[in-house]
Amino acid sequence: MKVACDADGLIKMAKAGILEVFAQYAELLIGxxxxxxxVEEGKARGYPDALDLERILKVHxxxxxxxxxxxxxxxxxxxDVSLGAGEREALQIYFTEQADAVLxxxxxxxxxxxxxxxxxxxxxxxxxxxxxxKLITLTEAYExxxxxxxxxxxxxYEMARQDLNSLTERSSR
Numbered sequence: 001m002k003v004a005c006d007a008d009g010l011i012k013m014a015k016a017g018i019l020e021v022f023a024q025y026a027e028l029l030i031g032x033x034x035x036x037x038x039v040e041e042g043k044a045r046g047y048p049d050a051l052d053l054e055r056i057l058k059v060h061x062x063x064x065x066x067x068x069x070x071x072x073x074x075x076x077x078x079x080d081v082s083l084g085a086g087e088r089e090a091l092q093i094y095f096t097e098q099a100d101a102v103l104x105x106x107x108x109x110x111x112x113x114x115x116x117x118x119x120x121x122x123x124x125x126x127x128x129x130x131x132x133x134k135l136i137t138l139t140e141a142y143e144x145x146x147x148x149x150x151x152x153x154x155x156x157y158e159m160a161r162q163d164l165n166s167l168t169e170r171s172s173r
Contacts, residue, residue: 001026003121004094006084007037007062009103012123014053016144020158021059021135022126029097030061031089048152050081062095083109105152124152124160131167138168 003026003172010030013019022028030038039057042050083091087109101119103126104110113120121129127148131141138154149157 002029002097002099003027003101003103004029004090004097004099005034005103006090006106006109006172007034008105009121010034010038010053010057011042011049012148013103013126015049015151016123016127016147017140017143018123018127018130018136019053020056021130022058023056025130025133025135028057028061028098028103029093030063031086031093032063033089034086035063037063037086037118039137064093083112091118100136105156107153119132122152122156123148128160128163128167131164136165138171141167 005028007153010019010028013022035057039054042053049135084106087104087106090102090104101111101121103121103123104113105122110120110122124145125139127136127144130136132137136144145157145160145164148160
């Protein structure tokens, strides 16, 4: 599975401790702008998790060698949406690398992706996916969800919690 990532999704997954596991399952595609936002700016601001994120991305992420110009297509599809440089770059990578989905937790970006029928993943959805595939235990999933709780919208939290509760019920039968 190829996943084009923006900084927001990467940072939140790293904070929840699930990025490295997901990176072993999926091909993470990031561009230089996303790397700058997620790692370099985090390190400059003294965020300790930026060092963990850097380590994970150096091992598991792929930076496409050449980002072909898809700006016209991106600009046309998202003309009425204000996107940051990292979101624009993630879209470029999605189109040029024919990725399967975009990873983000930026609500405006996710709404725009949904409106265009572009598949996306949120950190909470990835967490549930990892638990469903038994790539993390349910205990680890609940712990990661609590790490995500202050970082994600309450509806995303509640939906993930319900999904984990359903997995717990199924596994106890």
